[in-house]
Amino acid sequence: MSDLTHLTISEARAKLRGKEITAAEITEAYLSAIESANPLLNAYVTVTADKARGMAKASDARLAKGDGGALEGIPLGIKDLFATEGIHTQACSHVLDGFKPRYESTVTSNLWADGAVMLGKLNMDEFAMGSSNETSYYGPVINPWRRSRLQTTVKPTIHDGGGGFVVPGGVEQSRTYDNMQLVPGGSSGGSASSVAAFLCAGATATDTGGSIRQPAAFTGTVGIKPTYGRCSRWGIVAFASSLDQAGPIARDVRDAAILLKSMASVDPKDTTSVDRPVPDYEAAIGKPIKGMKVGIPKEYRVDGMPEDIEALWQQGIAWLKDAGAEIVDISLPHTKYALPAYYIVAPAEASSNLARYDGVRYGLRVPGKDIIEMYEKTRAAGFGREVKRRIMIGTYVLSAGYYDAYYLQAQKVRTLIKRDFENVFAAGVDVILTPATPSAAFGVADEDMASDPVKMYLNDIFTVTVNMAGLPGISVPAGLDGKGLPLGLQLIGRPFDEETLFQTAHVIEKAAGKFQPEKWW
Amino acid sequence: MSVDLRTVKRVAHLARIAVSEEDAERMTGELNAILGFVEQLNEVDVAGVEPMTSVTPMEMKKRQDAVTDGNKAADIVANAPATEENFFLVPKVVE
Numbered sequence: 031m032s033d034l035t036h037l038t039i040s041e042a043r044a045k046l047r048g049k050e051i052t053a054a055e056i057t058e059a060y061l062s063a064i065e066s067a068n069p070l071l072n073a074y075v076t077v078t079a080d081k082a083r084g085m086a087k088a089s090d091a092r093l094a095k096g097d098g099g100a101l102e103g104i105p106l107g108i109k110d111l112f113a114t115e116g117i118h119t120q121a122c123s124h125v126l127d128g129f130k131p132r133y134e135s136t137v138t139s140n141l142w143a144d145g146a147v148m149l150g151k152l153n154m155d156e157f158a159m160g161s162s163n164e165t166s167y168y169g170p171v172i173n174p175w176r177r178s179r180l181q182t183t184v185k186p187t188i189h190d191g192g193g194g195f196v197v198p199g200g201v202e203q204s205r206t207y208d209n210m211q212l213v214p215g216g217s218s219g220g221s222a223s224s225v226a227a228f229l230c231a232g233a234t235a236t237d238t239g240g241s242i243r244q245p246a247a248f249t250g251t252v253g254i255k256p257t258y259g260r261c262s263r264w265g266i267v268a269f270a271s272s273l274d275q276a277g278p279i280a281r282d283v284r285d286a287a288i289l290l291k292s293m294a295s296v297d298p299k300d301t302t303s304v305d306r307p308v309p310d311y312e313a314a315i316g317k318p319i320k321g322m323k324v325g326i327p328k329e330y331r332v333d334g335m336p337e338d339i340e341a342l343w344q345q346g347i348a349w350l351k352d353a354g355a356e357i358v359d360i361s362l363p364h365t366k367y368a369l370p371a372y373y374i375v376a377p378a379e380a381s382s383n384l385a386r387y388d389g390v391r392y393g394l395r396v397p398g399k400d401i402i403e404m405y406e407k408t409r410a411a412g413f414g415r416e417v418k419r420r421i422m423i424g425t426y427v428l429s430a431g432y433y434d435a436y437y438l439q440a441q442k443v444r445t446l447i448k449r450d451f452e453n454v455f456a457a458g459v460d461v462i463l464t465p466a467t468p469s470a471a472f473g474v475a476d477e478d479m480a481s482d483p484v485k486m487y488l489n490d491i492f493t494v495t496v497n498m499a500g501l502p503g504i505s506v507p508a509g510l511d512g513k514g515l516p517l518g519l520q521l522i523g524r525p526f527d528e529e530t531l532f533q534t535a536h537v538i539e540k541a542a543g544k545f546q547p548e549k550w551w
Numbered sequence: 552m553s554v555d556l557r558t559v560k561r562v563a564h565l566a567r568i569a570v571s572e573e574d575a576e577r578m579t580g581e582l583n584a585i586l587g588f589v590e591q592l593n594e595v596d597v598a599g600v601e602p603m604t605s606v607t608p609m610e611m612k613k614r615q616d617a618v619t620d621g622n623k624a625a626d627i628v629a630n631a632p633a634t635e636e637n638f639f640l641v642p643k644v645v646e
Contacts, residue, residue: 132626258606301612370589395632401642410569425566441602484588500606
């Protein structure tokens with residue numbers, strides 16, 4: 031049974047339609063995988079086993095009649111940021127204690143309408159604020175990947191004297207694993223870890239500064255943040271409304287395309303949802319990239335970047351060149367200002383979005399002698415350190431006398447960041463290739479990161495520009511570093527040109543192969 | 552620019568987050584580290600640059616001015632910590 035969890039969505043889809051397997055069987059396989067692995071990985075905060083079984087049964091009935099949807103019977107995990115009717119939805123925060131929405135987010139509604147099965151809610155950084163999944167009220171998620179050392183043993187050929195018996199020698203390679211726990215990245219750490227560890231066929235995620243692409247890179251999975259406005263934000267707990275976008279994390283490029291097709295829609299309930307039909311992303315996979323112009327931005331070569339990442343980037347360039355793409359050097363001069371501008375814009379938006387958690391309409395309430403004290407005590411007890419830090423920054427930069435110096439300046443810089451991209455696209459560049467992250471996965475409770483918030487923020491240095499400009503970006507696994515950990519490359523596209531990202535990412539995937547962690551959980 | 556302990560306490564009150572003396576001291580250091588990091592934005596020449604208001608050039612969609620929903624009072628108060636007859640209960644605000 032357990033090998034059913036190793037099927038990709040496209041493979042499972044074919045077997046379900048061909049009646050080789052049932053939705054009930056694949057759902058049971060995932061539920062039992064979660065039961066044994068979750069105590070170790072902490073990827074799920076709630077498992078909805080009964081609901082999953084009910085949905086699988088309904089899927090099997092539809093499949094039997096031959097009228098299954100695009101994701102009929104495919105078991106998925108849902109990030110805790112998405113409102114799911116009657117089911118735990120807390121953005122992994124204490125302040126939303128006990129919240130069970132009376133409505134369903136548009137993205138998850140779309141998935142269920144296409145026949146997907148919900149396995150449960152996935153762990154994440156509190157309110158999607160973090161790059162390691164360590165800010166969750168429910169504790170850190172563990173990355174299924176571990177560091178390892180490759181050992182090469184050369185064995186001589188043994189000739190057994192006169193009998194002519196020969197034991198052939200050769201070179202044997204084996205890996206010795208380190209038991210240190212690594213983070214899966216964040217904020218969609220539960221999504222990335224559960225996909226990499228075969229605890230769901232695919233997962234929903236969200237990305238405000240890199241929260242889909244960085245965890246995907248840390249776990250050897252594929253993650254795409256589509257263009258701002260492609261997926262409806264209705265029913266997704268808001269962090270920074272001008273930057274937040276939903277997208278999938280999946281085991282390969284094709285699965286990511288299948289999931290995004292179902293998640294994306296035009297939604298009258300979200301005024302920033304863009305009025306464009308959703309294309310068939312899967313159709314872009316396998317198309318040749320001959321003649322495509324790939325831009326390599328010089329500003330993404332940063333000080334202190336590990337050699338492995340530079341080498342991987344060069345390898346990616348070589349793969350695309352071999353496939354017939356034209357490589358051009360480009361400049362995105364305002365790149366270094368994207369992260370500081372983000373740390374004004376995102377906290378500012380968060381401070382107003384999170385004003386609603388006041389102990390009145392939902393979640394936690396800590397009593398006080400008057401209403402102000404009740405607000406202050408509720409929010410002090412309900413929010414974790416990182417969330418408080420960002421609310422404080424946001425409140426400060428929006429406060430009287432500082433608005434122009436911080437917020438307005440940051441929004442102007444944001445215009446310049448977007449203009450950089452517009453200029454290179456206008457010059458004929460079709461897609462931009464960069465590393466996805468400045469490092470591989472790091473350890474849980476890393477002292478450097480814990481002592482300096484800015485150090486943690488630097489994780490998003492290559493991904494945050496894309497959110498600031500509203501562009502689509504995909505992270506695709508491209509290799510392992512010297513310690514056997516996965517590394518990703520990022521492709522950035524023109525607005526609403528996700529098809530080119532899938533097409534190009536598939537070329538990298540074909541050249542690099544797929545990566546999966548050695549099972550220990 | 553940097554913040555002092557007094558400013559941190561004032562901002563915490565504006566944000567309606569109770570902070571202890573110890574919290575406020577720790578936050579002062581953390582906020583100054585972040586404010587120091589964002590300082591580099593002042594190097595950028597933004598003369599004549601419009602602040603961004605929307606990443607996609609689009610006109611904001613407007614809904615039809617019609618009643619499409621309603622009669623959900625029970626759903627709306629369902630998650631509240633304290634209610635009475637479909638009202639949210641809060642500590643007394645006026646004498």
